[in-house]
Amino acid sequence: MSQSASGVVDMETPSGEAVDSFSDKLSSLGADFRRWDVRRIEALLDLPFSDLIHRAQQVHRQYHDPNGVQLSTLISVKTGGCPEDCGYCPQAARYHTNVENQDMLTVEDVVAAAAAAKAQGATRFCMGAAWRGPRERDMKSVVEMVRAVKALGLEACTTLGMLKPGQAEQLQEAGLDYYNHNLDTSPEFYGEIITTRDYEDRLDTLQKVRHAGINVCCGGIVGMGESRRARAGLIGQLANLDPYPESVPINHLVQVEGTPLHGTEALDPLEFVRTIAAARITMPKAMVRLSAGRREMPEAVQALCFLAGANSIFYGDKLLTTGNPEAERDKALFDKLGLHSI
Numbered sequence: 560m561s562q563s564a565s566g567v568v569d570m571e572t573p574s575g576e577a578v579d580s581f582s583d584k585l586s587s588l589g590a591d592f593r594r595w596d597v598r599r600i601e602a603l604l605d606l607p608f609s610d611l612i613h614r615a616q617q618v619h620r621q622y623h624d625p626n627g628v629q630l631s632t633l634i635s636v637k638t639g640g641c642p643e644d645c646g647y648c649p650q651a652a653r654y655h656t657n658v659e660n661q662d663m664l665t666v667e668d669v670v671a672a673a674a675a676a677k678a679q680g681a682t683r684f685c686m687g688a689a690w691r692g693p694r695e696r697d698m699k700s701v702v703e704m705v706r707a708v709k710a711l712g713l714e715a716c717t718t719l720g721m722l723k724p725g726q727a728e729q730l731q732e733a734g735l736d737y738y739n740h741n742l743d744t745s746p747e748f749y750g751e752i753i754t755t756r757d758y759e760d761r762l763d764t765l766q767k768v769r770h771a772g773i774n775v776c777c778g779g780i781v782g783m784g785e786s787r788r789a790r791a792g793l794i795g796q797l798a799n800l801d802p803y804p805e806s807v808p809i810n811h812l813v814q815v816e817g818t819p820l821h822g823t824e825a826l827d828p829l830e831f832v833r834t835i836a837a838a839r840i841t842m843p844k845a846m847v848r849l850s851a852g853r854r855e856m857p858e859a860v861q862a863l864c865f866l867a868g869a870n871s872i873f874y875g876d877k878l879l880t881t882g883n884p885e886a887e888r889d890k891a892l893f894d895k896l897g898l899h900s901i
């Protein structure tokens with residue numbers, strides 16, 4: 560990494576031309592030049608804020624409509640009672656939270672919710688279920704839901720946990736556009752947050768999704784007490800997936816009473832913005848989604864996230880179990896910022 564006269568750290572993106580001395584050193588050692596080394600991402604996160612945002616804007620404007628934001632709506636099709644132990648999640652059966660368990664919704668319920676989301680302007684409808692992974696009998700209902708959502712002319716996405724062999728193919732045949740499965744955090748910090756499944760399990764499901772020909776939606780959560788290096792590690796894992804995910808949700812921890820992460824020291828909002836910028840720079844063509852935690856975010860922070868390259872949001876008044884800004888508030892914010900839906 561070199562420091563230019565202007566004080567700007569000189570590093571390239573994988574598609575960029577400027578080659579810094581650090582990367583030169585790596586390639587001379589035979590390192591895969593297309594990969595994002597965690598130290599390079601850390602160096603990005605360490606940039607002066609204006610320089611980081613400038614770089615993110617440059618990449619963003621090269622690949623995306625700078626004022627266009629994609630709208631996704633997320634519903635929970637099966638809530639609570641999950642056997643996993645994700646430390647942030649109010650749906651884990653082992654934590655005592657206010658989330659009420661709810662059996663699988665009917666296909667009719669899902670169609671009604673999808674039609675309402677479409678009427679509000681959403682283009683993608685995401686269905687989440689609190690499972691370690693779907694059983695075969697669950698797959699039958701999910702496949703029907705995917706077909707029904709597609710028939711409404713919406714993109715369909717599901718997040719169902721770990722997939723067994725053949726399940727991704729079933730979803731692909733039903734017309735599923737995206738499968739969401741987050742890495743959550745860096746491999747080093749992961750064990751602090753989840754113990755009931757390991758990082759490899761997650762990568763294995765992502766590979767199944769990719770092999771089935773379904774677009775990958777994969778991101779993580781920040782604000783869980785991780786270091787800046789761990790945030791760089793998460794971004795590095797995502798950016799080095801080959802190819803990187805088409806959709807990258809960056810979530811801010813929503814602290815829910817009764818979960819182990821409740822009471823975690825709050826993250827500086829500018830660190831969240833920096834993480835968005837790093838995602839944008841390292842995954843230029845991905846849709847970077849400003850996801851959970853947006854309701855708690857002041858409008859000015861959301862505006863900075865859009866400036867840093869976020870170009871997708873969850874839209875509607877509820878995420879899986881936590882709140883989200885009402886559609887009307889989002890419309891007002893879009894007007895204020897001159898944003899439009901894509």
Ligand code: SF4
Nearest residue numbers: 641643645648651689
């Ligand atoms: S995040 Fe998903 S897998 Fe983890 S406890 Fe919650 S519902 Fe279960």
